[in-house]
Amino acid sequence: MSFTSPNSMRSPSFAQSLLCFSVIVALIAGGLFGLGISLHALIFLCLLWAGINAFSLGYNYLQIRELMTSALTRAMPAIFIFILIGMVIASFMQSGTISTLIYYGLSWLNPSLFLAVGLILCAVMSVATGTSWGTVGTMGVVLMGIGEAMNIPLPIIAGMVVAGATFGDKMSPVSDTTNLASMSAGTTIYRHMYAMLLTTLPSFLLTFVIFLVIGFTYASQSLNVEEIYKIKAALASLYNLAPYITLLPLVLLTVMSIKKVPAEVAMSCSILLAVIIAIFYQDTNTISVLNALWENTPQNTGIANLDALLGRGGISSMSWTLLLALMAIALGGILHGAGFLAALLSGIIKRVKRTETLIAVTIASGFLGNVAMGEAYISIILNCQLFKSKYQQQKLDPSMLSRSVEEGATMTTGLIPWTTAGAFYSATLGVEVLDYAPYAFFNYLNGVVAITMAALGVGLLKEKRAQHH
Numbered sequence: 001m002s003f004t005s006p007n008s009m010r011s012p013s014f015a016q017s018l019l020c021f022s023v024i025v026a027l028i029a030g031g032l033f034g035l036g037i038s039l040h041a042l043i044f045l046c047l048l049w050a051g052i053n054a055f056s057l058g059y060n061y062l063q064i065r066e067l068m069t070s071a072l073t074r075a076m077p078a079i080f081i082f083i084l085i086g087m088v089i090a091s092f093m094q095s096g097t098i099s100t101l102i103y104y105g106l107s108w109l110n111p112s113l114f115l116a117v118g119l120i121l122c123a124v125m126s127v128a129t130g131t132s133w134g135t136v137g138t139m140g141v142v143l144m145g146i147g148e149a150m151n152i153p154l155p156i157i158a159g160m161v162v163a164g165a166t167f168g169d170k171m172s173p174v175s176d177t178t179n180l181a182s183m184s185a186g187t188t189i190y191r192h193m194y195a196m197l198l199t200t201l202p203s204f205l206l207t208f209v210i211f212l213v214i215g216f217t218y219a220s221q222s223l224n225v226e227e228i229y230k231i232k233a234a235l236a237s238l239y240n241l242a243p244y245i246t247l248l249p250l251v252l253l254t255v256m257s258i259k260k261v262p263a264e265v266a267m268s269c270s271i272l273l274a275v276i277i278a279i280f281y282q283d284t285n286t287i288s289v290l291n292a293l294w295e296n297t298p299q300n301t302g303i304a305n306l307d308a309l310l311g312r313g314g315i316s317s318m319s320w321t322l323l324l325a326l327m328a329i330a331l332g333g334i335l336h337g338a339g340f341l342a343a344l345l346s347g348i349i350k351r352v353k354r355t356e357t358l359i360a361v362t363i364a365s366g367f368l369g370n371v372a373m374g375e376a377y378i379s380i381i382l383n384c385q386l387f388k389s390k391y392q393q394q395k396l397d398p399s400m401l402s403r404s405v406e407e408g409a410t411m412t413t414g415l416i417p418w419t420t421a422g423a424f425y426s427a428t429l430g431v432e433v434l435d436y437a438p439y440a441f442f443n444y445l446n447g448v449v450a451i452t453m454a455a456l457g458v459g460l461l462k463e464k465r466a467q468h469h
Helices: 014-034 039-056 061-074 076-095 097-108 111-129 132-149 154-171 176-185 189-217 225-238 248-258 263-280 286-294 304-310 315-337 340-349 355-373 376-393 398-408 420-429 433-439 441-455
Strands: none
Touching (some): 014 315, 014 340, 014 355, 061 076, 061 315, 076 097, 076 132, 076 248, 076 263, 076 286, 097 248, 111 154, 132 154, 132 225, 132 304, 154 420, 176 189, 176 398, 189 398, 189 441, 225 304, 263 286, 315 340, 315 355, 315 376, 315 420, 340 355, 340 376, 355 376, 355 398, 376 398
16 A cells, blocks of 8 residues: 555444544543653554554545644634734733733622622623633633632632633624534524523523532631732732723723624734733833733732733743644544544444434534544534434434534533643643533533433424425
8 A cells, every 4th residue: 555646445434433532542541641641742642543543444644644634724713813812811911901800800709709700701701702712811811810819729710710601602693613503503593592592591500509609618718808908919019000991902802702803803903902002001111012922921029829820821821732732633633534433423323212312422422522633613513414314313403403512512622631622721721621620510511401301301492394404
């Protein structure tokens, strides 16, 4: 067999696909948790293994490389946003935007309500902007700073931020995943959102109650007023904190997002405005402001946690995440393009008979797609293609398919360390995925609620008539 000349490719069998995935899961789980091997090195070994499997099906080297390249091409918008978010955080630190939010946030948030209020704030912002990443990179970073000052453990705060941010990513009409799922399943966006509301609202209310209860466990601890005063004094000595100036970059970013300006353009404009404010209003050295866009540096307030927080951001802070995402997406390109995922799932789909089993398998398949391909977009498209005819056979409305795919793919992508979202949230919030995942209640409760409701026959939408696509 030639490495470069065209070959006739065949589809993988269910058994080969199962073996291929089992080895990948064993490599990552065993290497990462058992032996402490770097995730990047493990993904490289998985790439080699997937490549060997594709080669055995008749793919030559150039074709395998093309599978990886085409997956990376599809993911380029997410990669651009990775780079820009690093600069957004650094520029917002330099302009005093995030310091202003922390300064005033410390005045009106109290420990007992902090988690529940923070959840609502993140949900509202993500619904308005349609982006969980933008919400985590702005509101999330602010809430981490405020919560840390209140002595609330960082993994709990990060879990709350991810849960709130994911709500909007799933329920906003301007969210890319919401539009992609409805389009891929062949339903309208509003029908899709109505179907999701039936399971999402109970899950979110349950999450809100959990965070209220957790919050009350921190109400008994005396709020460290002296510590908070020191933080506010340090912020006031470093920055001019007039909100009508320092909050302008955030206002601009939010308004442009609501007006559906492309995310890259909205972020670039807010970065430029923040840089101008940092130079002319905060009177910061121009060179150090521009260098911070590449690598921000800790401040010198004498409060270690605050110094580290104010030094967050910059393109370089995203490099670990970005390189991991590139490798994971390339791996997903081989597994998807050579048909391993389709062969594995179609073998399972054939055996599904009951509606609640179908919904459970769809949700599990979305999660598996994220694990295999490193991002939710391909998982959403692939699962809609794989399951569409099965939902039609069961006389279910297409919005049931789009809902279940989102509950598997969109909801779980932030819970897996090597997905673009998981790596991004971890890099941005400074908390490991596996540390905050147990507290991102909404992200896994949604699937549990959906399967339970299906088993009880509640919230199922049947196909009313022939669908016109």
